[in-house]
Amino acid sequence: MxxxxxxxxxxxxxxxxxxxxxxxxxxxxxxxxxxxxxxxxxxxxxxxxxxxxxxxxxxxxxxxxxxxxxxxxxxxxxxxxxxxxxEDLVPQNPFQMTSLPRKTERLPKFFYQEEVEELFKVSDLHTPLGQRNQTLLEFLYGTGIRVSECCDLNVQDIDTTIETILVRGKGRKERYVPIGVYALEALDRYLKDGRQALMKSQTHNKLFVNYKGDPLTTRGVRKVLQKIIKSTSLTMKITPHMMRHTFATHLLNEGADLRAVQELLGHAQLSSTQVYTHVTKDRLQQLYRSYHPRA
Missing domain, CATH: 1.10.150.130 (Tyrosine recombinase, N-terminal domain)
Structure with a gap:
């Protein structure tokens, strides 16, 4: 076998x-x-x-x-x-007639705008690790990329001229994702100061590094986020994927096109993006008051 x-x-x-x-x-x-x-x-x-x-x-x-x-x-x-x-290695597929159990549909967990703002207030921007953490947050929330895609970013994947990053997604598919002014500002500070200090004698091109200058791993990103949220007044858990959920939810709640969000997230199927079409209670109330004639 x-x-x-x-x-x-x-x-x-x-x-x-x-x-x-x-x-x-x-x-x-x-x-x-x-x-x-x-x-x-x-x-x-x-x-x-x-x-x-x-x-x-x-x-x-x-x-x-x-x-x-x-x-x-x-x-x-x-x-x-x-x-x-x-390959003619078996006479039949015994799993062919087996039906898949219906998957449990769960709404993705995400942060409200006020909670996101809390996360961005805790990093000490005068220290190398604080600069890295702020840039990491800006990238995860500002681009919606997966944690593996984030750790895979190289410095040369960032094009500040046209304000985009080259992302290598699932199945090694590449896509370009725009980055906003806050992420660019944090990135500029980190590249000029924090990353150089952390790199020491290292020579690799990975964008995000740990305190030793080695490439930051997905596990390392999770630890960074956990440390950040412990420094806030927030009580919920945090994962890199929650930042991706938050990115998609906020875009759709503000009226972004579903197909555009699909492309930004790198989803092959639109059904994967549709899970984010839930709306917050605040957004529901806002829509009702804005468009119903007797609201």
């Missing part, structure tokens, strides 16, 4: 151009299923039947996996078998 898994991973990386994060998720889902197969005395993918699939789903249900997690596992294994079937 190891050779078949290796071929599938190469297919994801080369033909599908999948991101490293996607590949890791596939490997985990397949690895969990291989453990189940060994428990059932199965030593090859071709030996798996629909009965085995139903048994596996029962076990996932008994372990109380969330519906979204089960749906992802089925999708991963269905893709694996679709590939193996294409």
């Amino acid at each position: 190891e050779d078949e898994i290796r071929l599938f991973i190469e297919y994801l990386q080369i033909e599908k151009n999948s991101s490293s994060h996607t590949v890791i998720n596939y490997q985990k889902d397949i690895g969990d299923f291989v453990v189940f197969m060994k428990q059932q005395g199965l030593d090859q993918f071709a030996a798996v039947s629909y009965v085995h699939v139903r048994h596996y789903l029962t076990i996932l249900h008994e372990k109380k996996f969330a519906r979204n997690s089960v749906a992802r596992k089925i999708s991963s294994l269905r893709s694996l078998y679709r590939f193996l079937l294409r």
Whole structure:
């Protein structure tokens, strides 16, 4: 089975151009299923039947996996078998007839404008780390890029002349995203002062660095945001993705076109962007009072 898994991973990386994060998720889902197969005395993918699939789903249900997690596992294994079937390595796809459990729809968590302003007040702009933190906040909120995309930014990806950044998204797709004046101001301060101080003897081109001058990781970004919110009066948790949610929500609440927001976020499907079309109570009341004839 190891050779078949290796071929599938190469297919994801080369033909599908999948991101490293996607590949890791596939490997985990397949690895969990291989453990189940060994428990059932199965030593090859071709030996798996629909009965085995139903048994596996029962076990996932008994372990109380969330519906979204089960749906992802089925999708991963269905893709694996679709590939193996294409390569004539299995006689059938036992996951083909398995229906995906309906995903739990949850509204994305986001910050209100007043809460965002709180976040921007805490960084000490006279210190290198404070300058970096402020720039990081401005980029996450001002561009809506993913945390992985943010950590992947190089200094040369920033074009201050036309006020855009080159972002490498999922599937290595590239897109240009505009940046605003606040982000540009923070960036200029950080590049001229803070980043140089943090870099020390380092020579790489990554835009965001840690206190040692090494490239900032996604885990490092999460720690920075947690430290920032602890310095405010806010009580909620914060994640990099919440800043992305906030970016999209604020744009749509102010009347931005859904297709434009889709492009800014780098979503392949419009349905991924539509989750942000919820509106805040304040915005609902504002719309009602502005447009209803008897408001």
